[in-house]
Amino acid sequence: MLAILGFLMMFVFMVLIMTKRLSVLTALVLTPIVFALIAGFSFNRVGEMMISGIEQVAPIAVMIMFAILYFGIMIDTGLFDPMVARILKLVKGDPLKIVVGTAALTMLVALDGDGSTTYMITTSAMLPLYIMLGIRPIILAGIAGVGMGIMNTIPWGGATPRAASALGVDPAELTGPMLPVIASGMVCMMVSAYVLGRIERKRLGVIELKQPSHTNETAAAVEDEWKRPKLWWFNLLLTLSLVGFLVSGKVNLTVLFIIAFCIALIVNYPRLNDQRERISAHSSNVLAIGSMIFAAGVFTGILTGTKMVDEMAISLVSLIPEQMGGFIPAIVALTSGIFTFLMPNDAYFYGVLPILSETAVAYGVDKVEIARASIIGQPIHMLSPLVPSTHLLVGLAGVTIDEHQKFAMKWAVLAVIVMTAFALIIGAITIF
Structure with missing residues (x-):
């Protein structure tokens, strides 16, 4: 029954x-x-x-909520702007290269075994390119989701340790023969990304990027109000330190993101009103995702x-x-x-x-x-x-x-x- x-x-x-x-x-x-x-x-x-279910997902929900706030602040400050500019220069407005690059970046970042980190870094780096070139964001989500699933089978990923411990088998005996299988999945993902990239290239063409027109200069000025170019090196070092601790696994992820967010907010926006403004700007996304995770719990x-x-x-x-x-x-x-x-x-x-x-x-x-x-x-x-x-x-x-x-x-x-x-x-x- x-x-x-x-x-x-x-x-x-x-x-x-x-x-x-x-x-x-x-x-x-x-x-x-x-x-x-x-x-x-x-x-x-x-x-x-x-x-009971809510208690199980609570630490994950809090971690993700503060992670969204942290990376939201980093995007506001312009941390990823130089990376986006370099990538645009490299791909020369070619949607195919952008989509294939998304697959490669996803699987590279996913080597740390954490889905949340992979998604935050991949979307932070690639979504501005998708929007700028008119590529459908659903492709970014699809490639990142499937690519993370393939990489979740690596020896230190989410699935393999569970399978080994549940059946009491030697992890080395489990993972050794699976490495070529994982590689086949990665190749499949790259081929899939190539197919999707070809479709987008056919739909959009290779786009010649132009300078912003006068009609959007005001919007750009408003956006630049929150940029912090003088603090770029600080934000980079803070983010690299955060990623380093994430990969090491020596510090709880929730604690990491709470502390990193507070430091980033105070240093980049010392004025209390600015802090409130930035938190408010990202609050709808935080609430939507946080409530969804608790509902899943x-x-x-x-x-x-x-x-x-x-x-x-x-x-x-x-x-x-x-x-x-x-x-x-x-x-x-x-x-x-x-x-x-x-x-x-x-x-x-x-x-x-x-x-x-x-x-x-x-x-x-x-x-x-x-x-x-x-x-x-x-x-x-x-x-x-x-x-x-x-x-x-x-x-x-x-x-x-x-x-x-x-x-x-x-x-x-x-x-x-x-x-x-x-x-x-x-x-x-x-x-x-």
């Missing part, structure tokens, strides 16, 4: 947001509440599940607390026919994206994956192959509305999450298919 309600809840949720009957925020909150009550849980118990809290996610996993595993036992690694690879789209990574790797592994072992499949297969679906996972950093990405890019999913899903599925096929070819996972 719980499994049926769980699948029905997911279906209703997706229909509601895809058809725009409800906003993502209200659908994330109301849908699980209704289905939990239908399942027979008391309102008080549902409330406890909601609080409500959804996952109820999904986990009602045990719907456990029953859904058991029911799906039971659907695997006995004669398909030897194909379980490939099945896990192709379905891991679906599982992790519908539930958080922790729920999948610590709840669903052990069940899949035990089933596979019964058919003579080594559990390390199941661990390898389980991480391949991450490009799809990173498009899920249950991933907090996804809301950060769409907020920064200025697109809605349903638009992002519709655009990026086909490229994410392509990456998963390519990675699965390559894993089978090189023997990282096998079928018999």
